[in-house]
Amino acid sequence: MSYVRNFLRSGHPPTLAAAFFYLTFTFVIWVLNGAMAPFISEAFGLTPAQKGLMLSIPIFAGALMRFPLGVLAQYIGRKRATLVEMGLIAGAMLFGYLHVNSYGDLLTMGVLLGVAGASFGVAMSLGSGWFPPKYKGLAMGLVGAGNVGTAIAVLLAPPLAQAFGWQSVYGMAAVSVAVPALVMIFLAKEPPDIDRHATVREQLACLFQKDGWAFSLIYAITFGGFIGLASFLPTYYYDQFAVSKVQAGQLAMLAAFMGSAVRIFGGALSDRWGGINTLSLVLLAVVGCLLLISVSGASVTATTLLMMLCFAALGAGNGALFQLVALRWPTTTAVAGAMIGELGALGGGLVPNLMGMARQYLGSYRWGFVLFAVLAAAVFVAMRQLQKGWTRQWAGEGGRAREADVPAPALDSPAPRQPRATDMPAVA
Numbered sequence: 001m002s003y004v005r006n007f008l009r010s011g012h013p014p015t016l017a018a019a020f021f022y023l024t025f026t027f028v029i030w031v032l033n034g035a036m037a038p039f040i041s042e043a044f045g046l047t048p049a050q051k052g053l054m055l056s057i058p059i060f061a062g063a064l065m066r067f068p069l070g071v072l073a074q075y076i077g078r079k080r081a082t083l084v085e086m087g088l089i090a091g092a093m094l095f096g097y098l099h100v101n102s103y104g105d106l107l108t109m110g111v112l113l114g115v116a117g118a119s120f121g122v123a124m125s126l127g128s129g130w131f132p133p134k135y136k137g138l139a140m141g142l143v144g145a146g147n148v149g150t151a152i153a154v155l156l157a158p159p160l161a162q163a164f165g166w167q168s169v170y171g172m173a174a175v176s177v178a179v180p181a182l183v184m185i186f187l188a189k190e191p192p193d194i195d196r197h198a199t200v201r202e203q204l205a206c207l208f209q210k211d212g213w214a215f216s217l218i219y220a221i222t223f224g225g226f227i228g229l230a231s232f233l234p235t236y237y238y239d240q241f242a243v244s245k246v247q248a249g250q251l252a253m254l255a256a257f258m259g260s261a262v263r264i265f266g267g268a269l270s271d272r273w274g275g276i277n278t279l280s281l282v283l284l285a286v287v288g289c290l291l292l293i294s295v296s297g298a299s300v301t302a303t304t305l306l307m308m309l310c311f312a313a314l315g316a317g318n319g320a321l322f323q324l325v326a327l328r329w330p331t332t333t334a335v336a337g338a339m340i341g342e343l344g345a346l347g348g349g350l351v352p353n354l355m356g357m358a359r360q361y362l363g364s365y366r367w368g369f370v371l372f373a374v375l376a377a378a379v380f381v382a383m384r385q386l387q388k389g390w391t392r393q394w395a396g397e398g399g400r401a402r403e404a405d406v407p408a409p410a411l412d413s414p415a416p417r418q419p420r421a422t423d424m425p426a427v428a
Contacts, residue, residue: 006135007131007135007138007139010130010131010132010135011128011130011131011132011135011139012130012189012191014187014188014189015126015127015129015130015187015188015189015191016127016128016130016131016139016142016143017187018126018127018183018184018187018188019123019124019126019127019128019143019146019188020123020127020142020143020145020146021146021180021183021184022082022086022119022123022146022180022183022184023119023120023123023124023143023144023146023147023149024146024147024148024149024152024180025086025149025176025177025179025180026085026089026116026117026119026123026146026149026180027116027119027146027147027148027149027150027152027153028149028150028152028153028173029089029092029093029113029116029149029153029173030058030059030062030113030114030116030117030149030150030227031058031149031150031153031154031227031230031231032113032153032157032169032170032173033054033055033058033106033109033110033113033231034055034058034153034154034230034231034232034233034234034235034352035153035154035156035157035158035234035249035252036157036158036161036166036169036234037051037054037055037231037234037235037238038158038234038235038238038245038248039158039161039162039166039245040054040106040166041054041235043166044102044103044106046103047356047360048239048355048356048357048359048360049353049356049357049360050103050356051235051352051356052232052352052353052354052355052356052357053107053352053353053356054103054106054107054110054352055231055232055235055352055356056228056349056350056351056352056353057107057110057111057113057114057349058110058111058113058114058116058117058231059114059117059224059227059228059231059345059346059348059349059352060114060346060349061110061111061112061113061114061115061117062113062114062115062116062117062118062345063114063117063341063342063343063344063345063346063348063349064114064342064346065114065115065117065118066117066118066120066121066338066341066342066345067121067338067339067342068118069081069085069118069119069121069122069338070121070122070125070335070337070338070339071335071338072084073122073125074335077190078122078125078126078129078190078191079126079184079188079189079190081122082119082122082123082126082184082188083181083184083185085115085116085118085119085122086177086180086181086184087177088115089115089116089173089177090174090177092109092112092113092115092116093170093171093173093174093177094170094171094174095108095109095112095170096109096112096167096170096171096173097167097168097170097171097174100167100170109170117227117345120144120341120345121337121338121341122338123143123146124140124143124144124322124337125191125333125337126143126188126190126191127139127140127142127143128140128143128326129191130189130191130192133326133327133330133401134271134401135271136271136323136326136333136401138264138267138268138271139267140267140319140322140323140326141263141264141265141266141267141268141319141322141323142264142267144263144264144267144318144319144322145260145261145263145264146260147226147227147256147259147260147263147315147318148256148257148260148261149260150226150227150230150231150256150259150260151230151252151253151256151257151260152253154230154233154234154249154250154252154253154256155249155250155253157169157249158234158245158246158248158249158250159246159249160172161245162245162246207339210386211328211386211390212336212339212340213343214382214383214386215321215324215325215328215340215344216340216343216344217344217347217379217382218279218283218317218321218344218379218383219318219321219340219341219343219344219345219347220343220344220345220346220347220348220379221283221286221314221317221347221375221376221379222279222282222286222314222317222318222320222321222344223314223317223318223321223341223344223345223347223348224344224345224346224347224348224349224350224351225286225310225314225347225348225351225372225376226256226259226311226314226315226318226348227345227348228347228348228349228350228351228352229255229307229310229311229314229351230252230255230256230259230311231348231351231352232351232352232355233248233251233252233255233256233307234248234249234252235248235352236355236365237251237252237300239359239365240297240303240365241300241303243300251300251304254304254307254308255304255307255308255310255311256311258308258309258311258312258315259311259312259314259315260315261312261315262311262312262313262315262316262319263315263316263318263319264319265316265319266278266282266315266316266317266318266319266320267319267320267322267323268319269316269319269320270319270320270323270324270399270400271323271400271401272400273398273400274395274396274397274398274399274400275320275321275323275324275327275395275398275399275400276324276383276387276390276391276395276398276399277398277399278316278317278319278320278399279317279320279321279324279383279399280380280383280384281313282313282314282316282317282320283317283376283377283379283380283383284380285309285310285313286310286313286314286317286373286376287373287376287377287380289306289307289309289310289313290310290369290370290372290373290376291369291370291373292306293306293307293310293369294366294367294369294370294373295366297364297365297366320399322337323399324390324395324399325337325340327394327395327399327401328390328394328395351368351372354368354371354372355368355369358371387399
């Protein structure tokens with residue numbers, strides 16, 4: 001309990017709560033098409049490959065929009081950037097309610113849903129910006145648990161779509177934007193952790209370093225796997241087990257909720273045990289679960305239990321990764337995180353496509369799970385090769401923070417200033 005009290009006293013809990021609520025809402029919006037996929041597929045008579053494309057576009061679009069939103073937050077502030085984004089989300093939902101009448105319109109709607117997926121980096125830096133380095137992993141884990149919005153979407157959207165029509169759900173979402181906007185206005189305070197704008201070189205620095213690409217690949221497995229599978233699961237349950245559309249959402253919710261809840265544990269565990277150690281365990285668990293899921297297609301119970309375990313590992317991995325990002329780029333955490341998030345989240349867009357093509361051209365979703373497991377194993381091997389260099393240069397044993405609370409100068413900065421005692425890592 002003393003750890004929790006010290007954590008709360010070290011930062012600004014209302015901003016942390018507002019960032020969590022904002023991220024939860026945006027994740028609900030981001031995966032709406034996935035949550036309503038059985039209804040949409042039936043309305044337009046989609047093939048498995050078309051379903052995969054429909055589900056992947058919001059993920060790709062959200063990944064590509066993350067970095068621009070992070071840069072905008074640098075110049076107008078993170079709190080204001082969230083309000084701008086929520087205004088855009090309201091407009092996107094109105095388009096969905098009024099104008100989605102064909103498959104082409106549906107793909108356009110997928111791009112607009114990507115606006116909601118851009119929120120992650122800004123939410124993480126807003127919520128964790130008040131907290132010192134030794135609590136950064138836990139703060140990011142708490143905010144990141146807002147991806148529970150995926151579970152809320154797959155639980156609530158199907159019964160609403162069944163009762164009122166799937167397009168009406170977009171209209172309801174447009175009205176509901178007012179709630180997180182008001183929470184942000186009245187609870188959040190801009191963190192005092194930055195006194196300058198990041199330069200263009202700092203914004204792009206991680207792209208020119210192998211650590212940035214390594215983190216992006218890990219994130220493609222952990223977060224990409226989480227969001228890609230969460231979007232795909234209602235379709236998988238509906239097609240594979242012939243359950244009802246509402247039951248498909250309920251089963252998907254169990255896995256998505258598990259991944260969101262365990263993310264907090266992943267961040268806290270990484271603070272204490274180390275992000276590298278945590279990610280090693282995570283990737284091995286993901287590989288094992290995916291291989292077992294590939295052969296459990298005859299049992300909805302076994303598949304659901306394995307999915308819950310797999311999502312728990314993915315959620316813990318997301319928390320662990322961002323604990324390492326804060327250590328590796330202490331003065332440009334949000335910018336680096338936005339870039340890594342943008343590249344890594346693109347992996348999530350591959351998952352529904354991979355599953356759809358496996359079903360359409362190989363006759364079974366099984367081979368999609370197998371290939372994803374192979375990719376996760378390859379990323380595990382690559383990370384273990386790199387981790388010795390990480391612990392020599394910028395991380396403690398196992399990927400823990402080093403003893404000093406004041407962050408070391410960023411490796412991506414050509415001439416870092418000496419940090420003041422009151423400084424915390426700069427974020428966008």
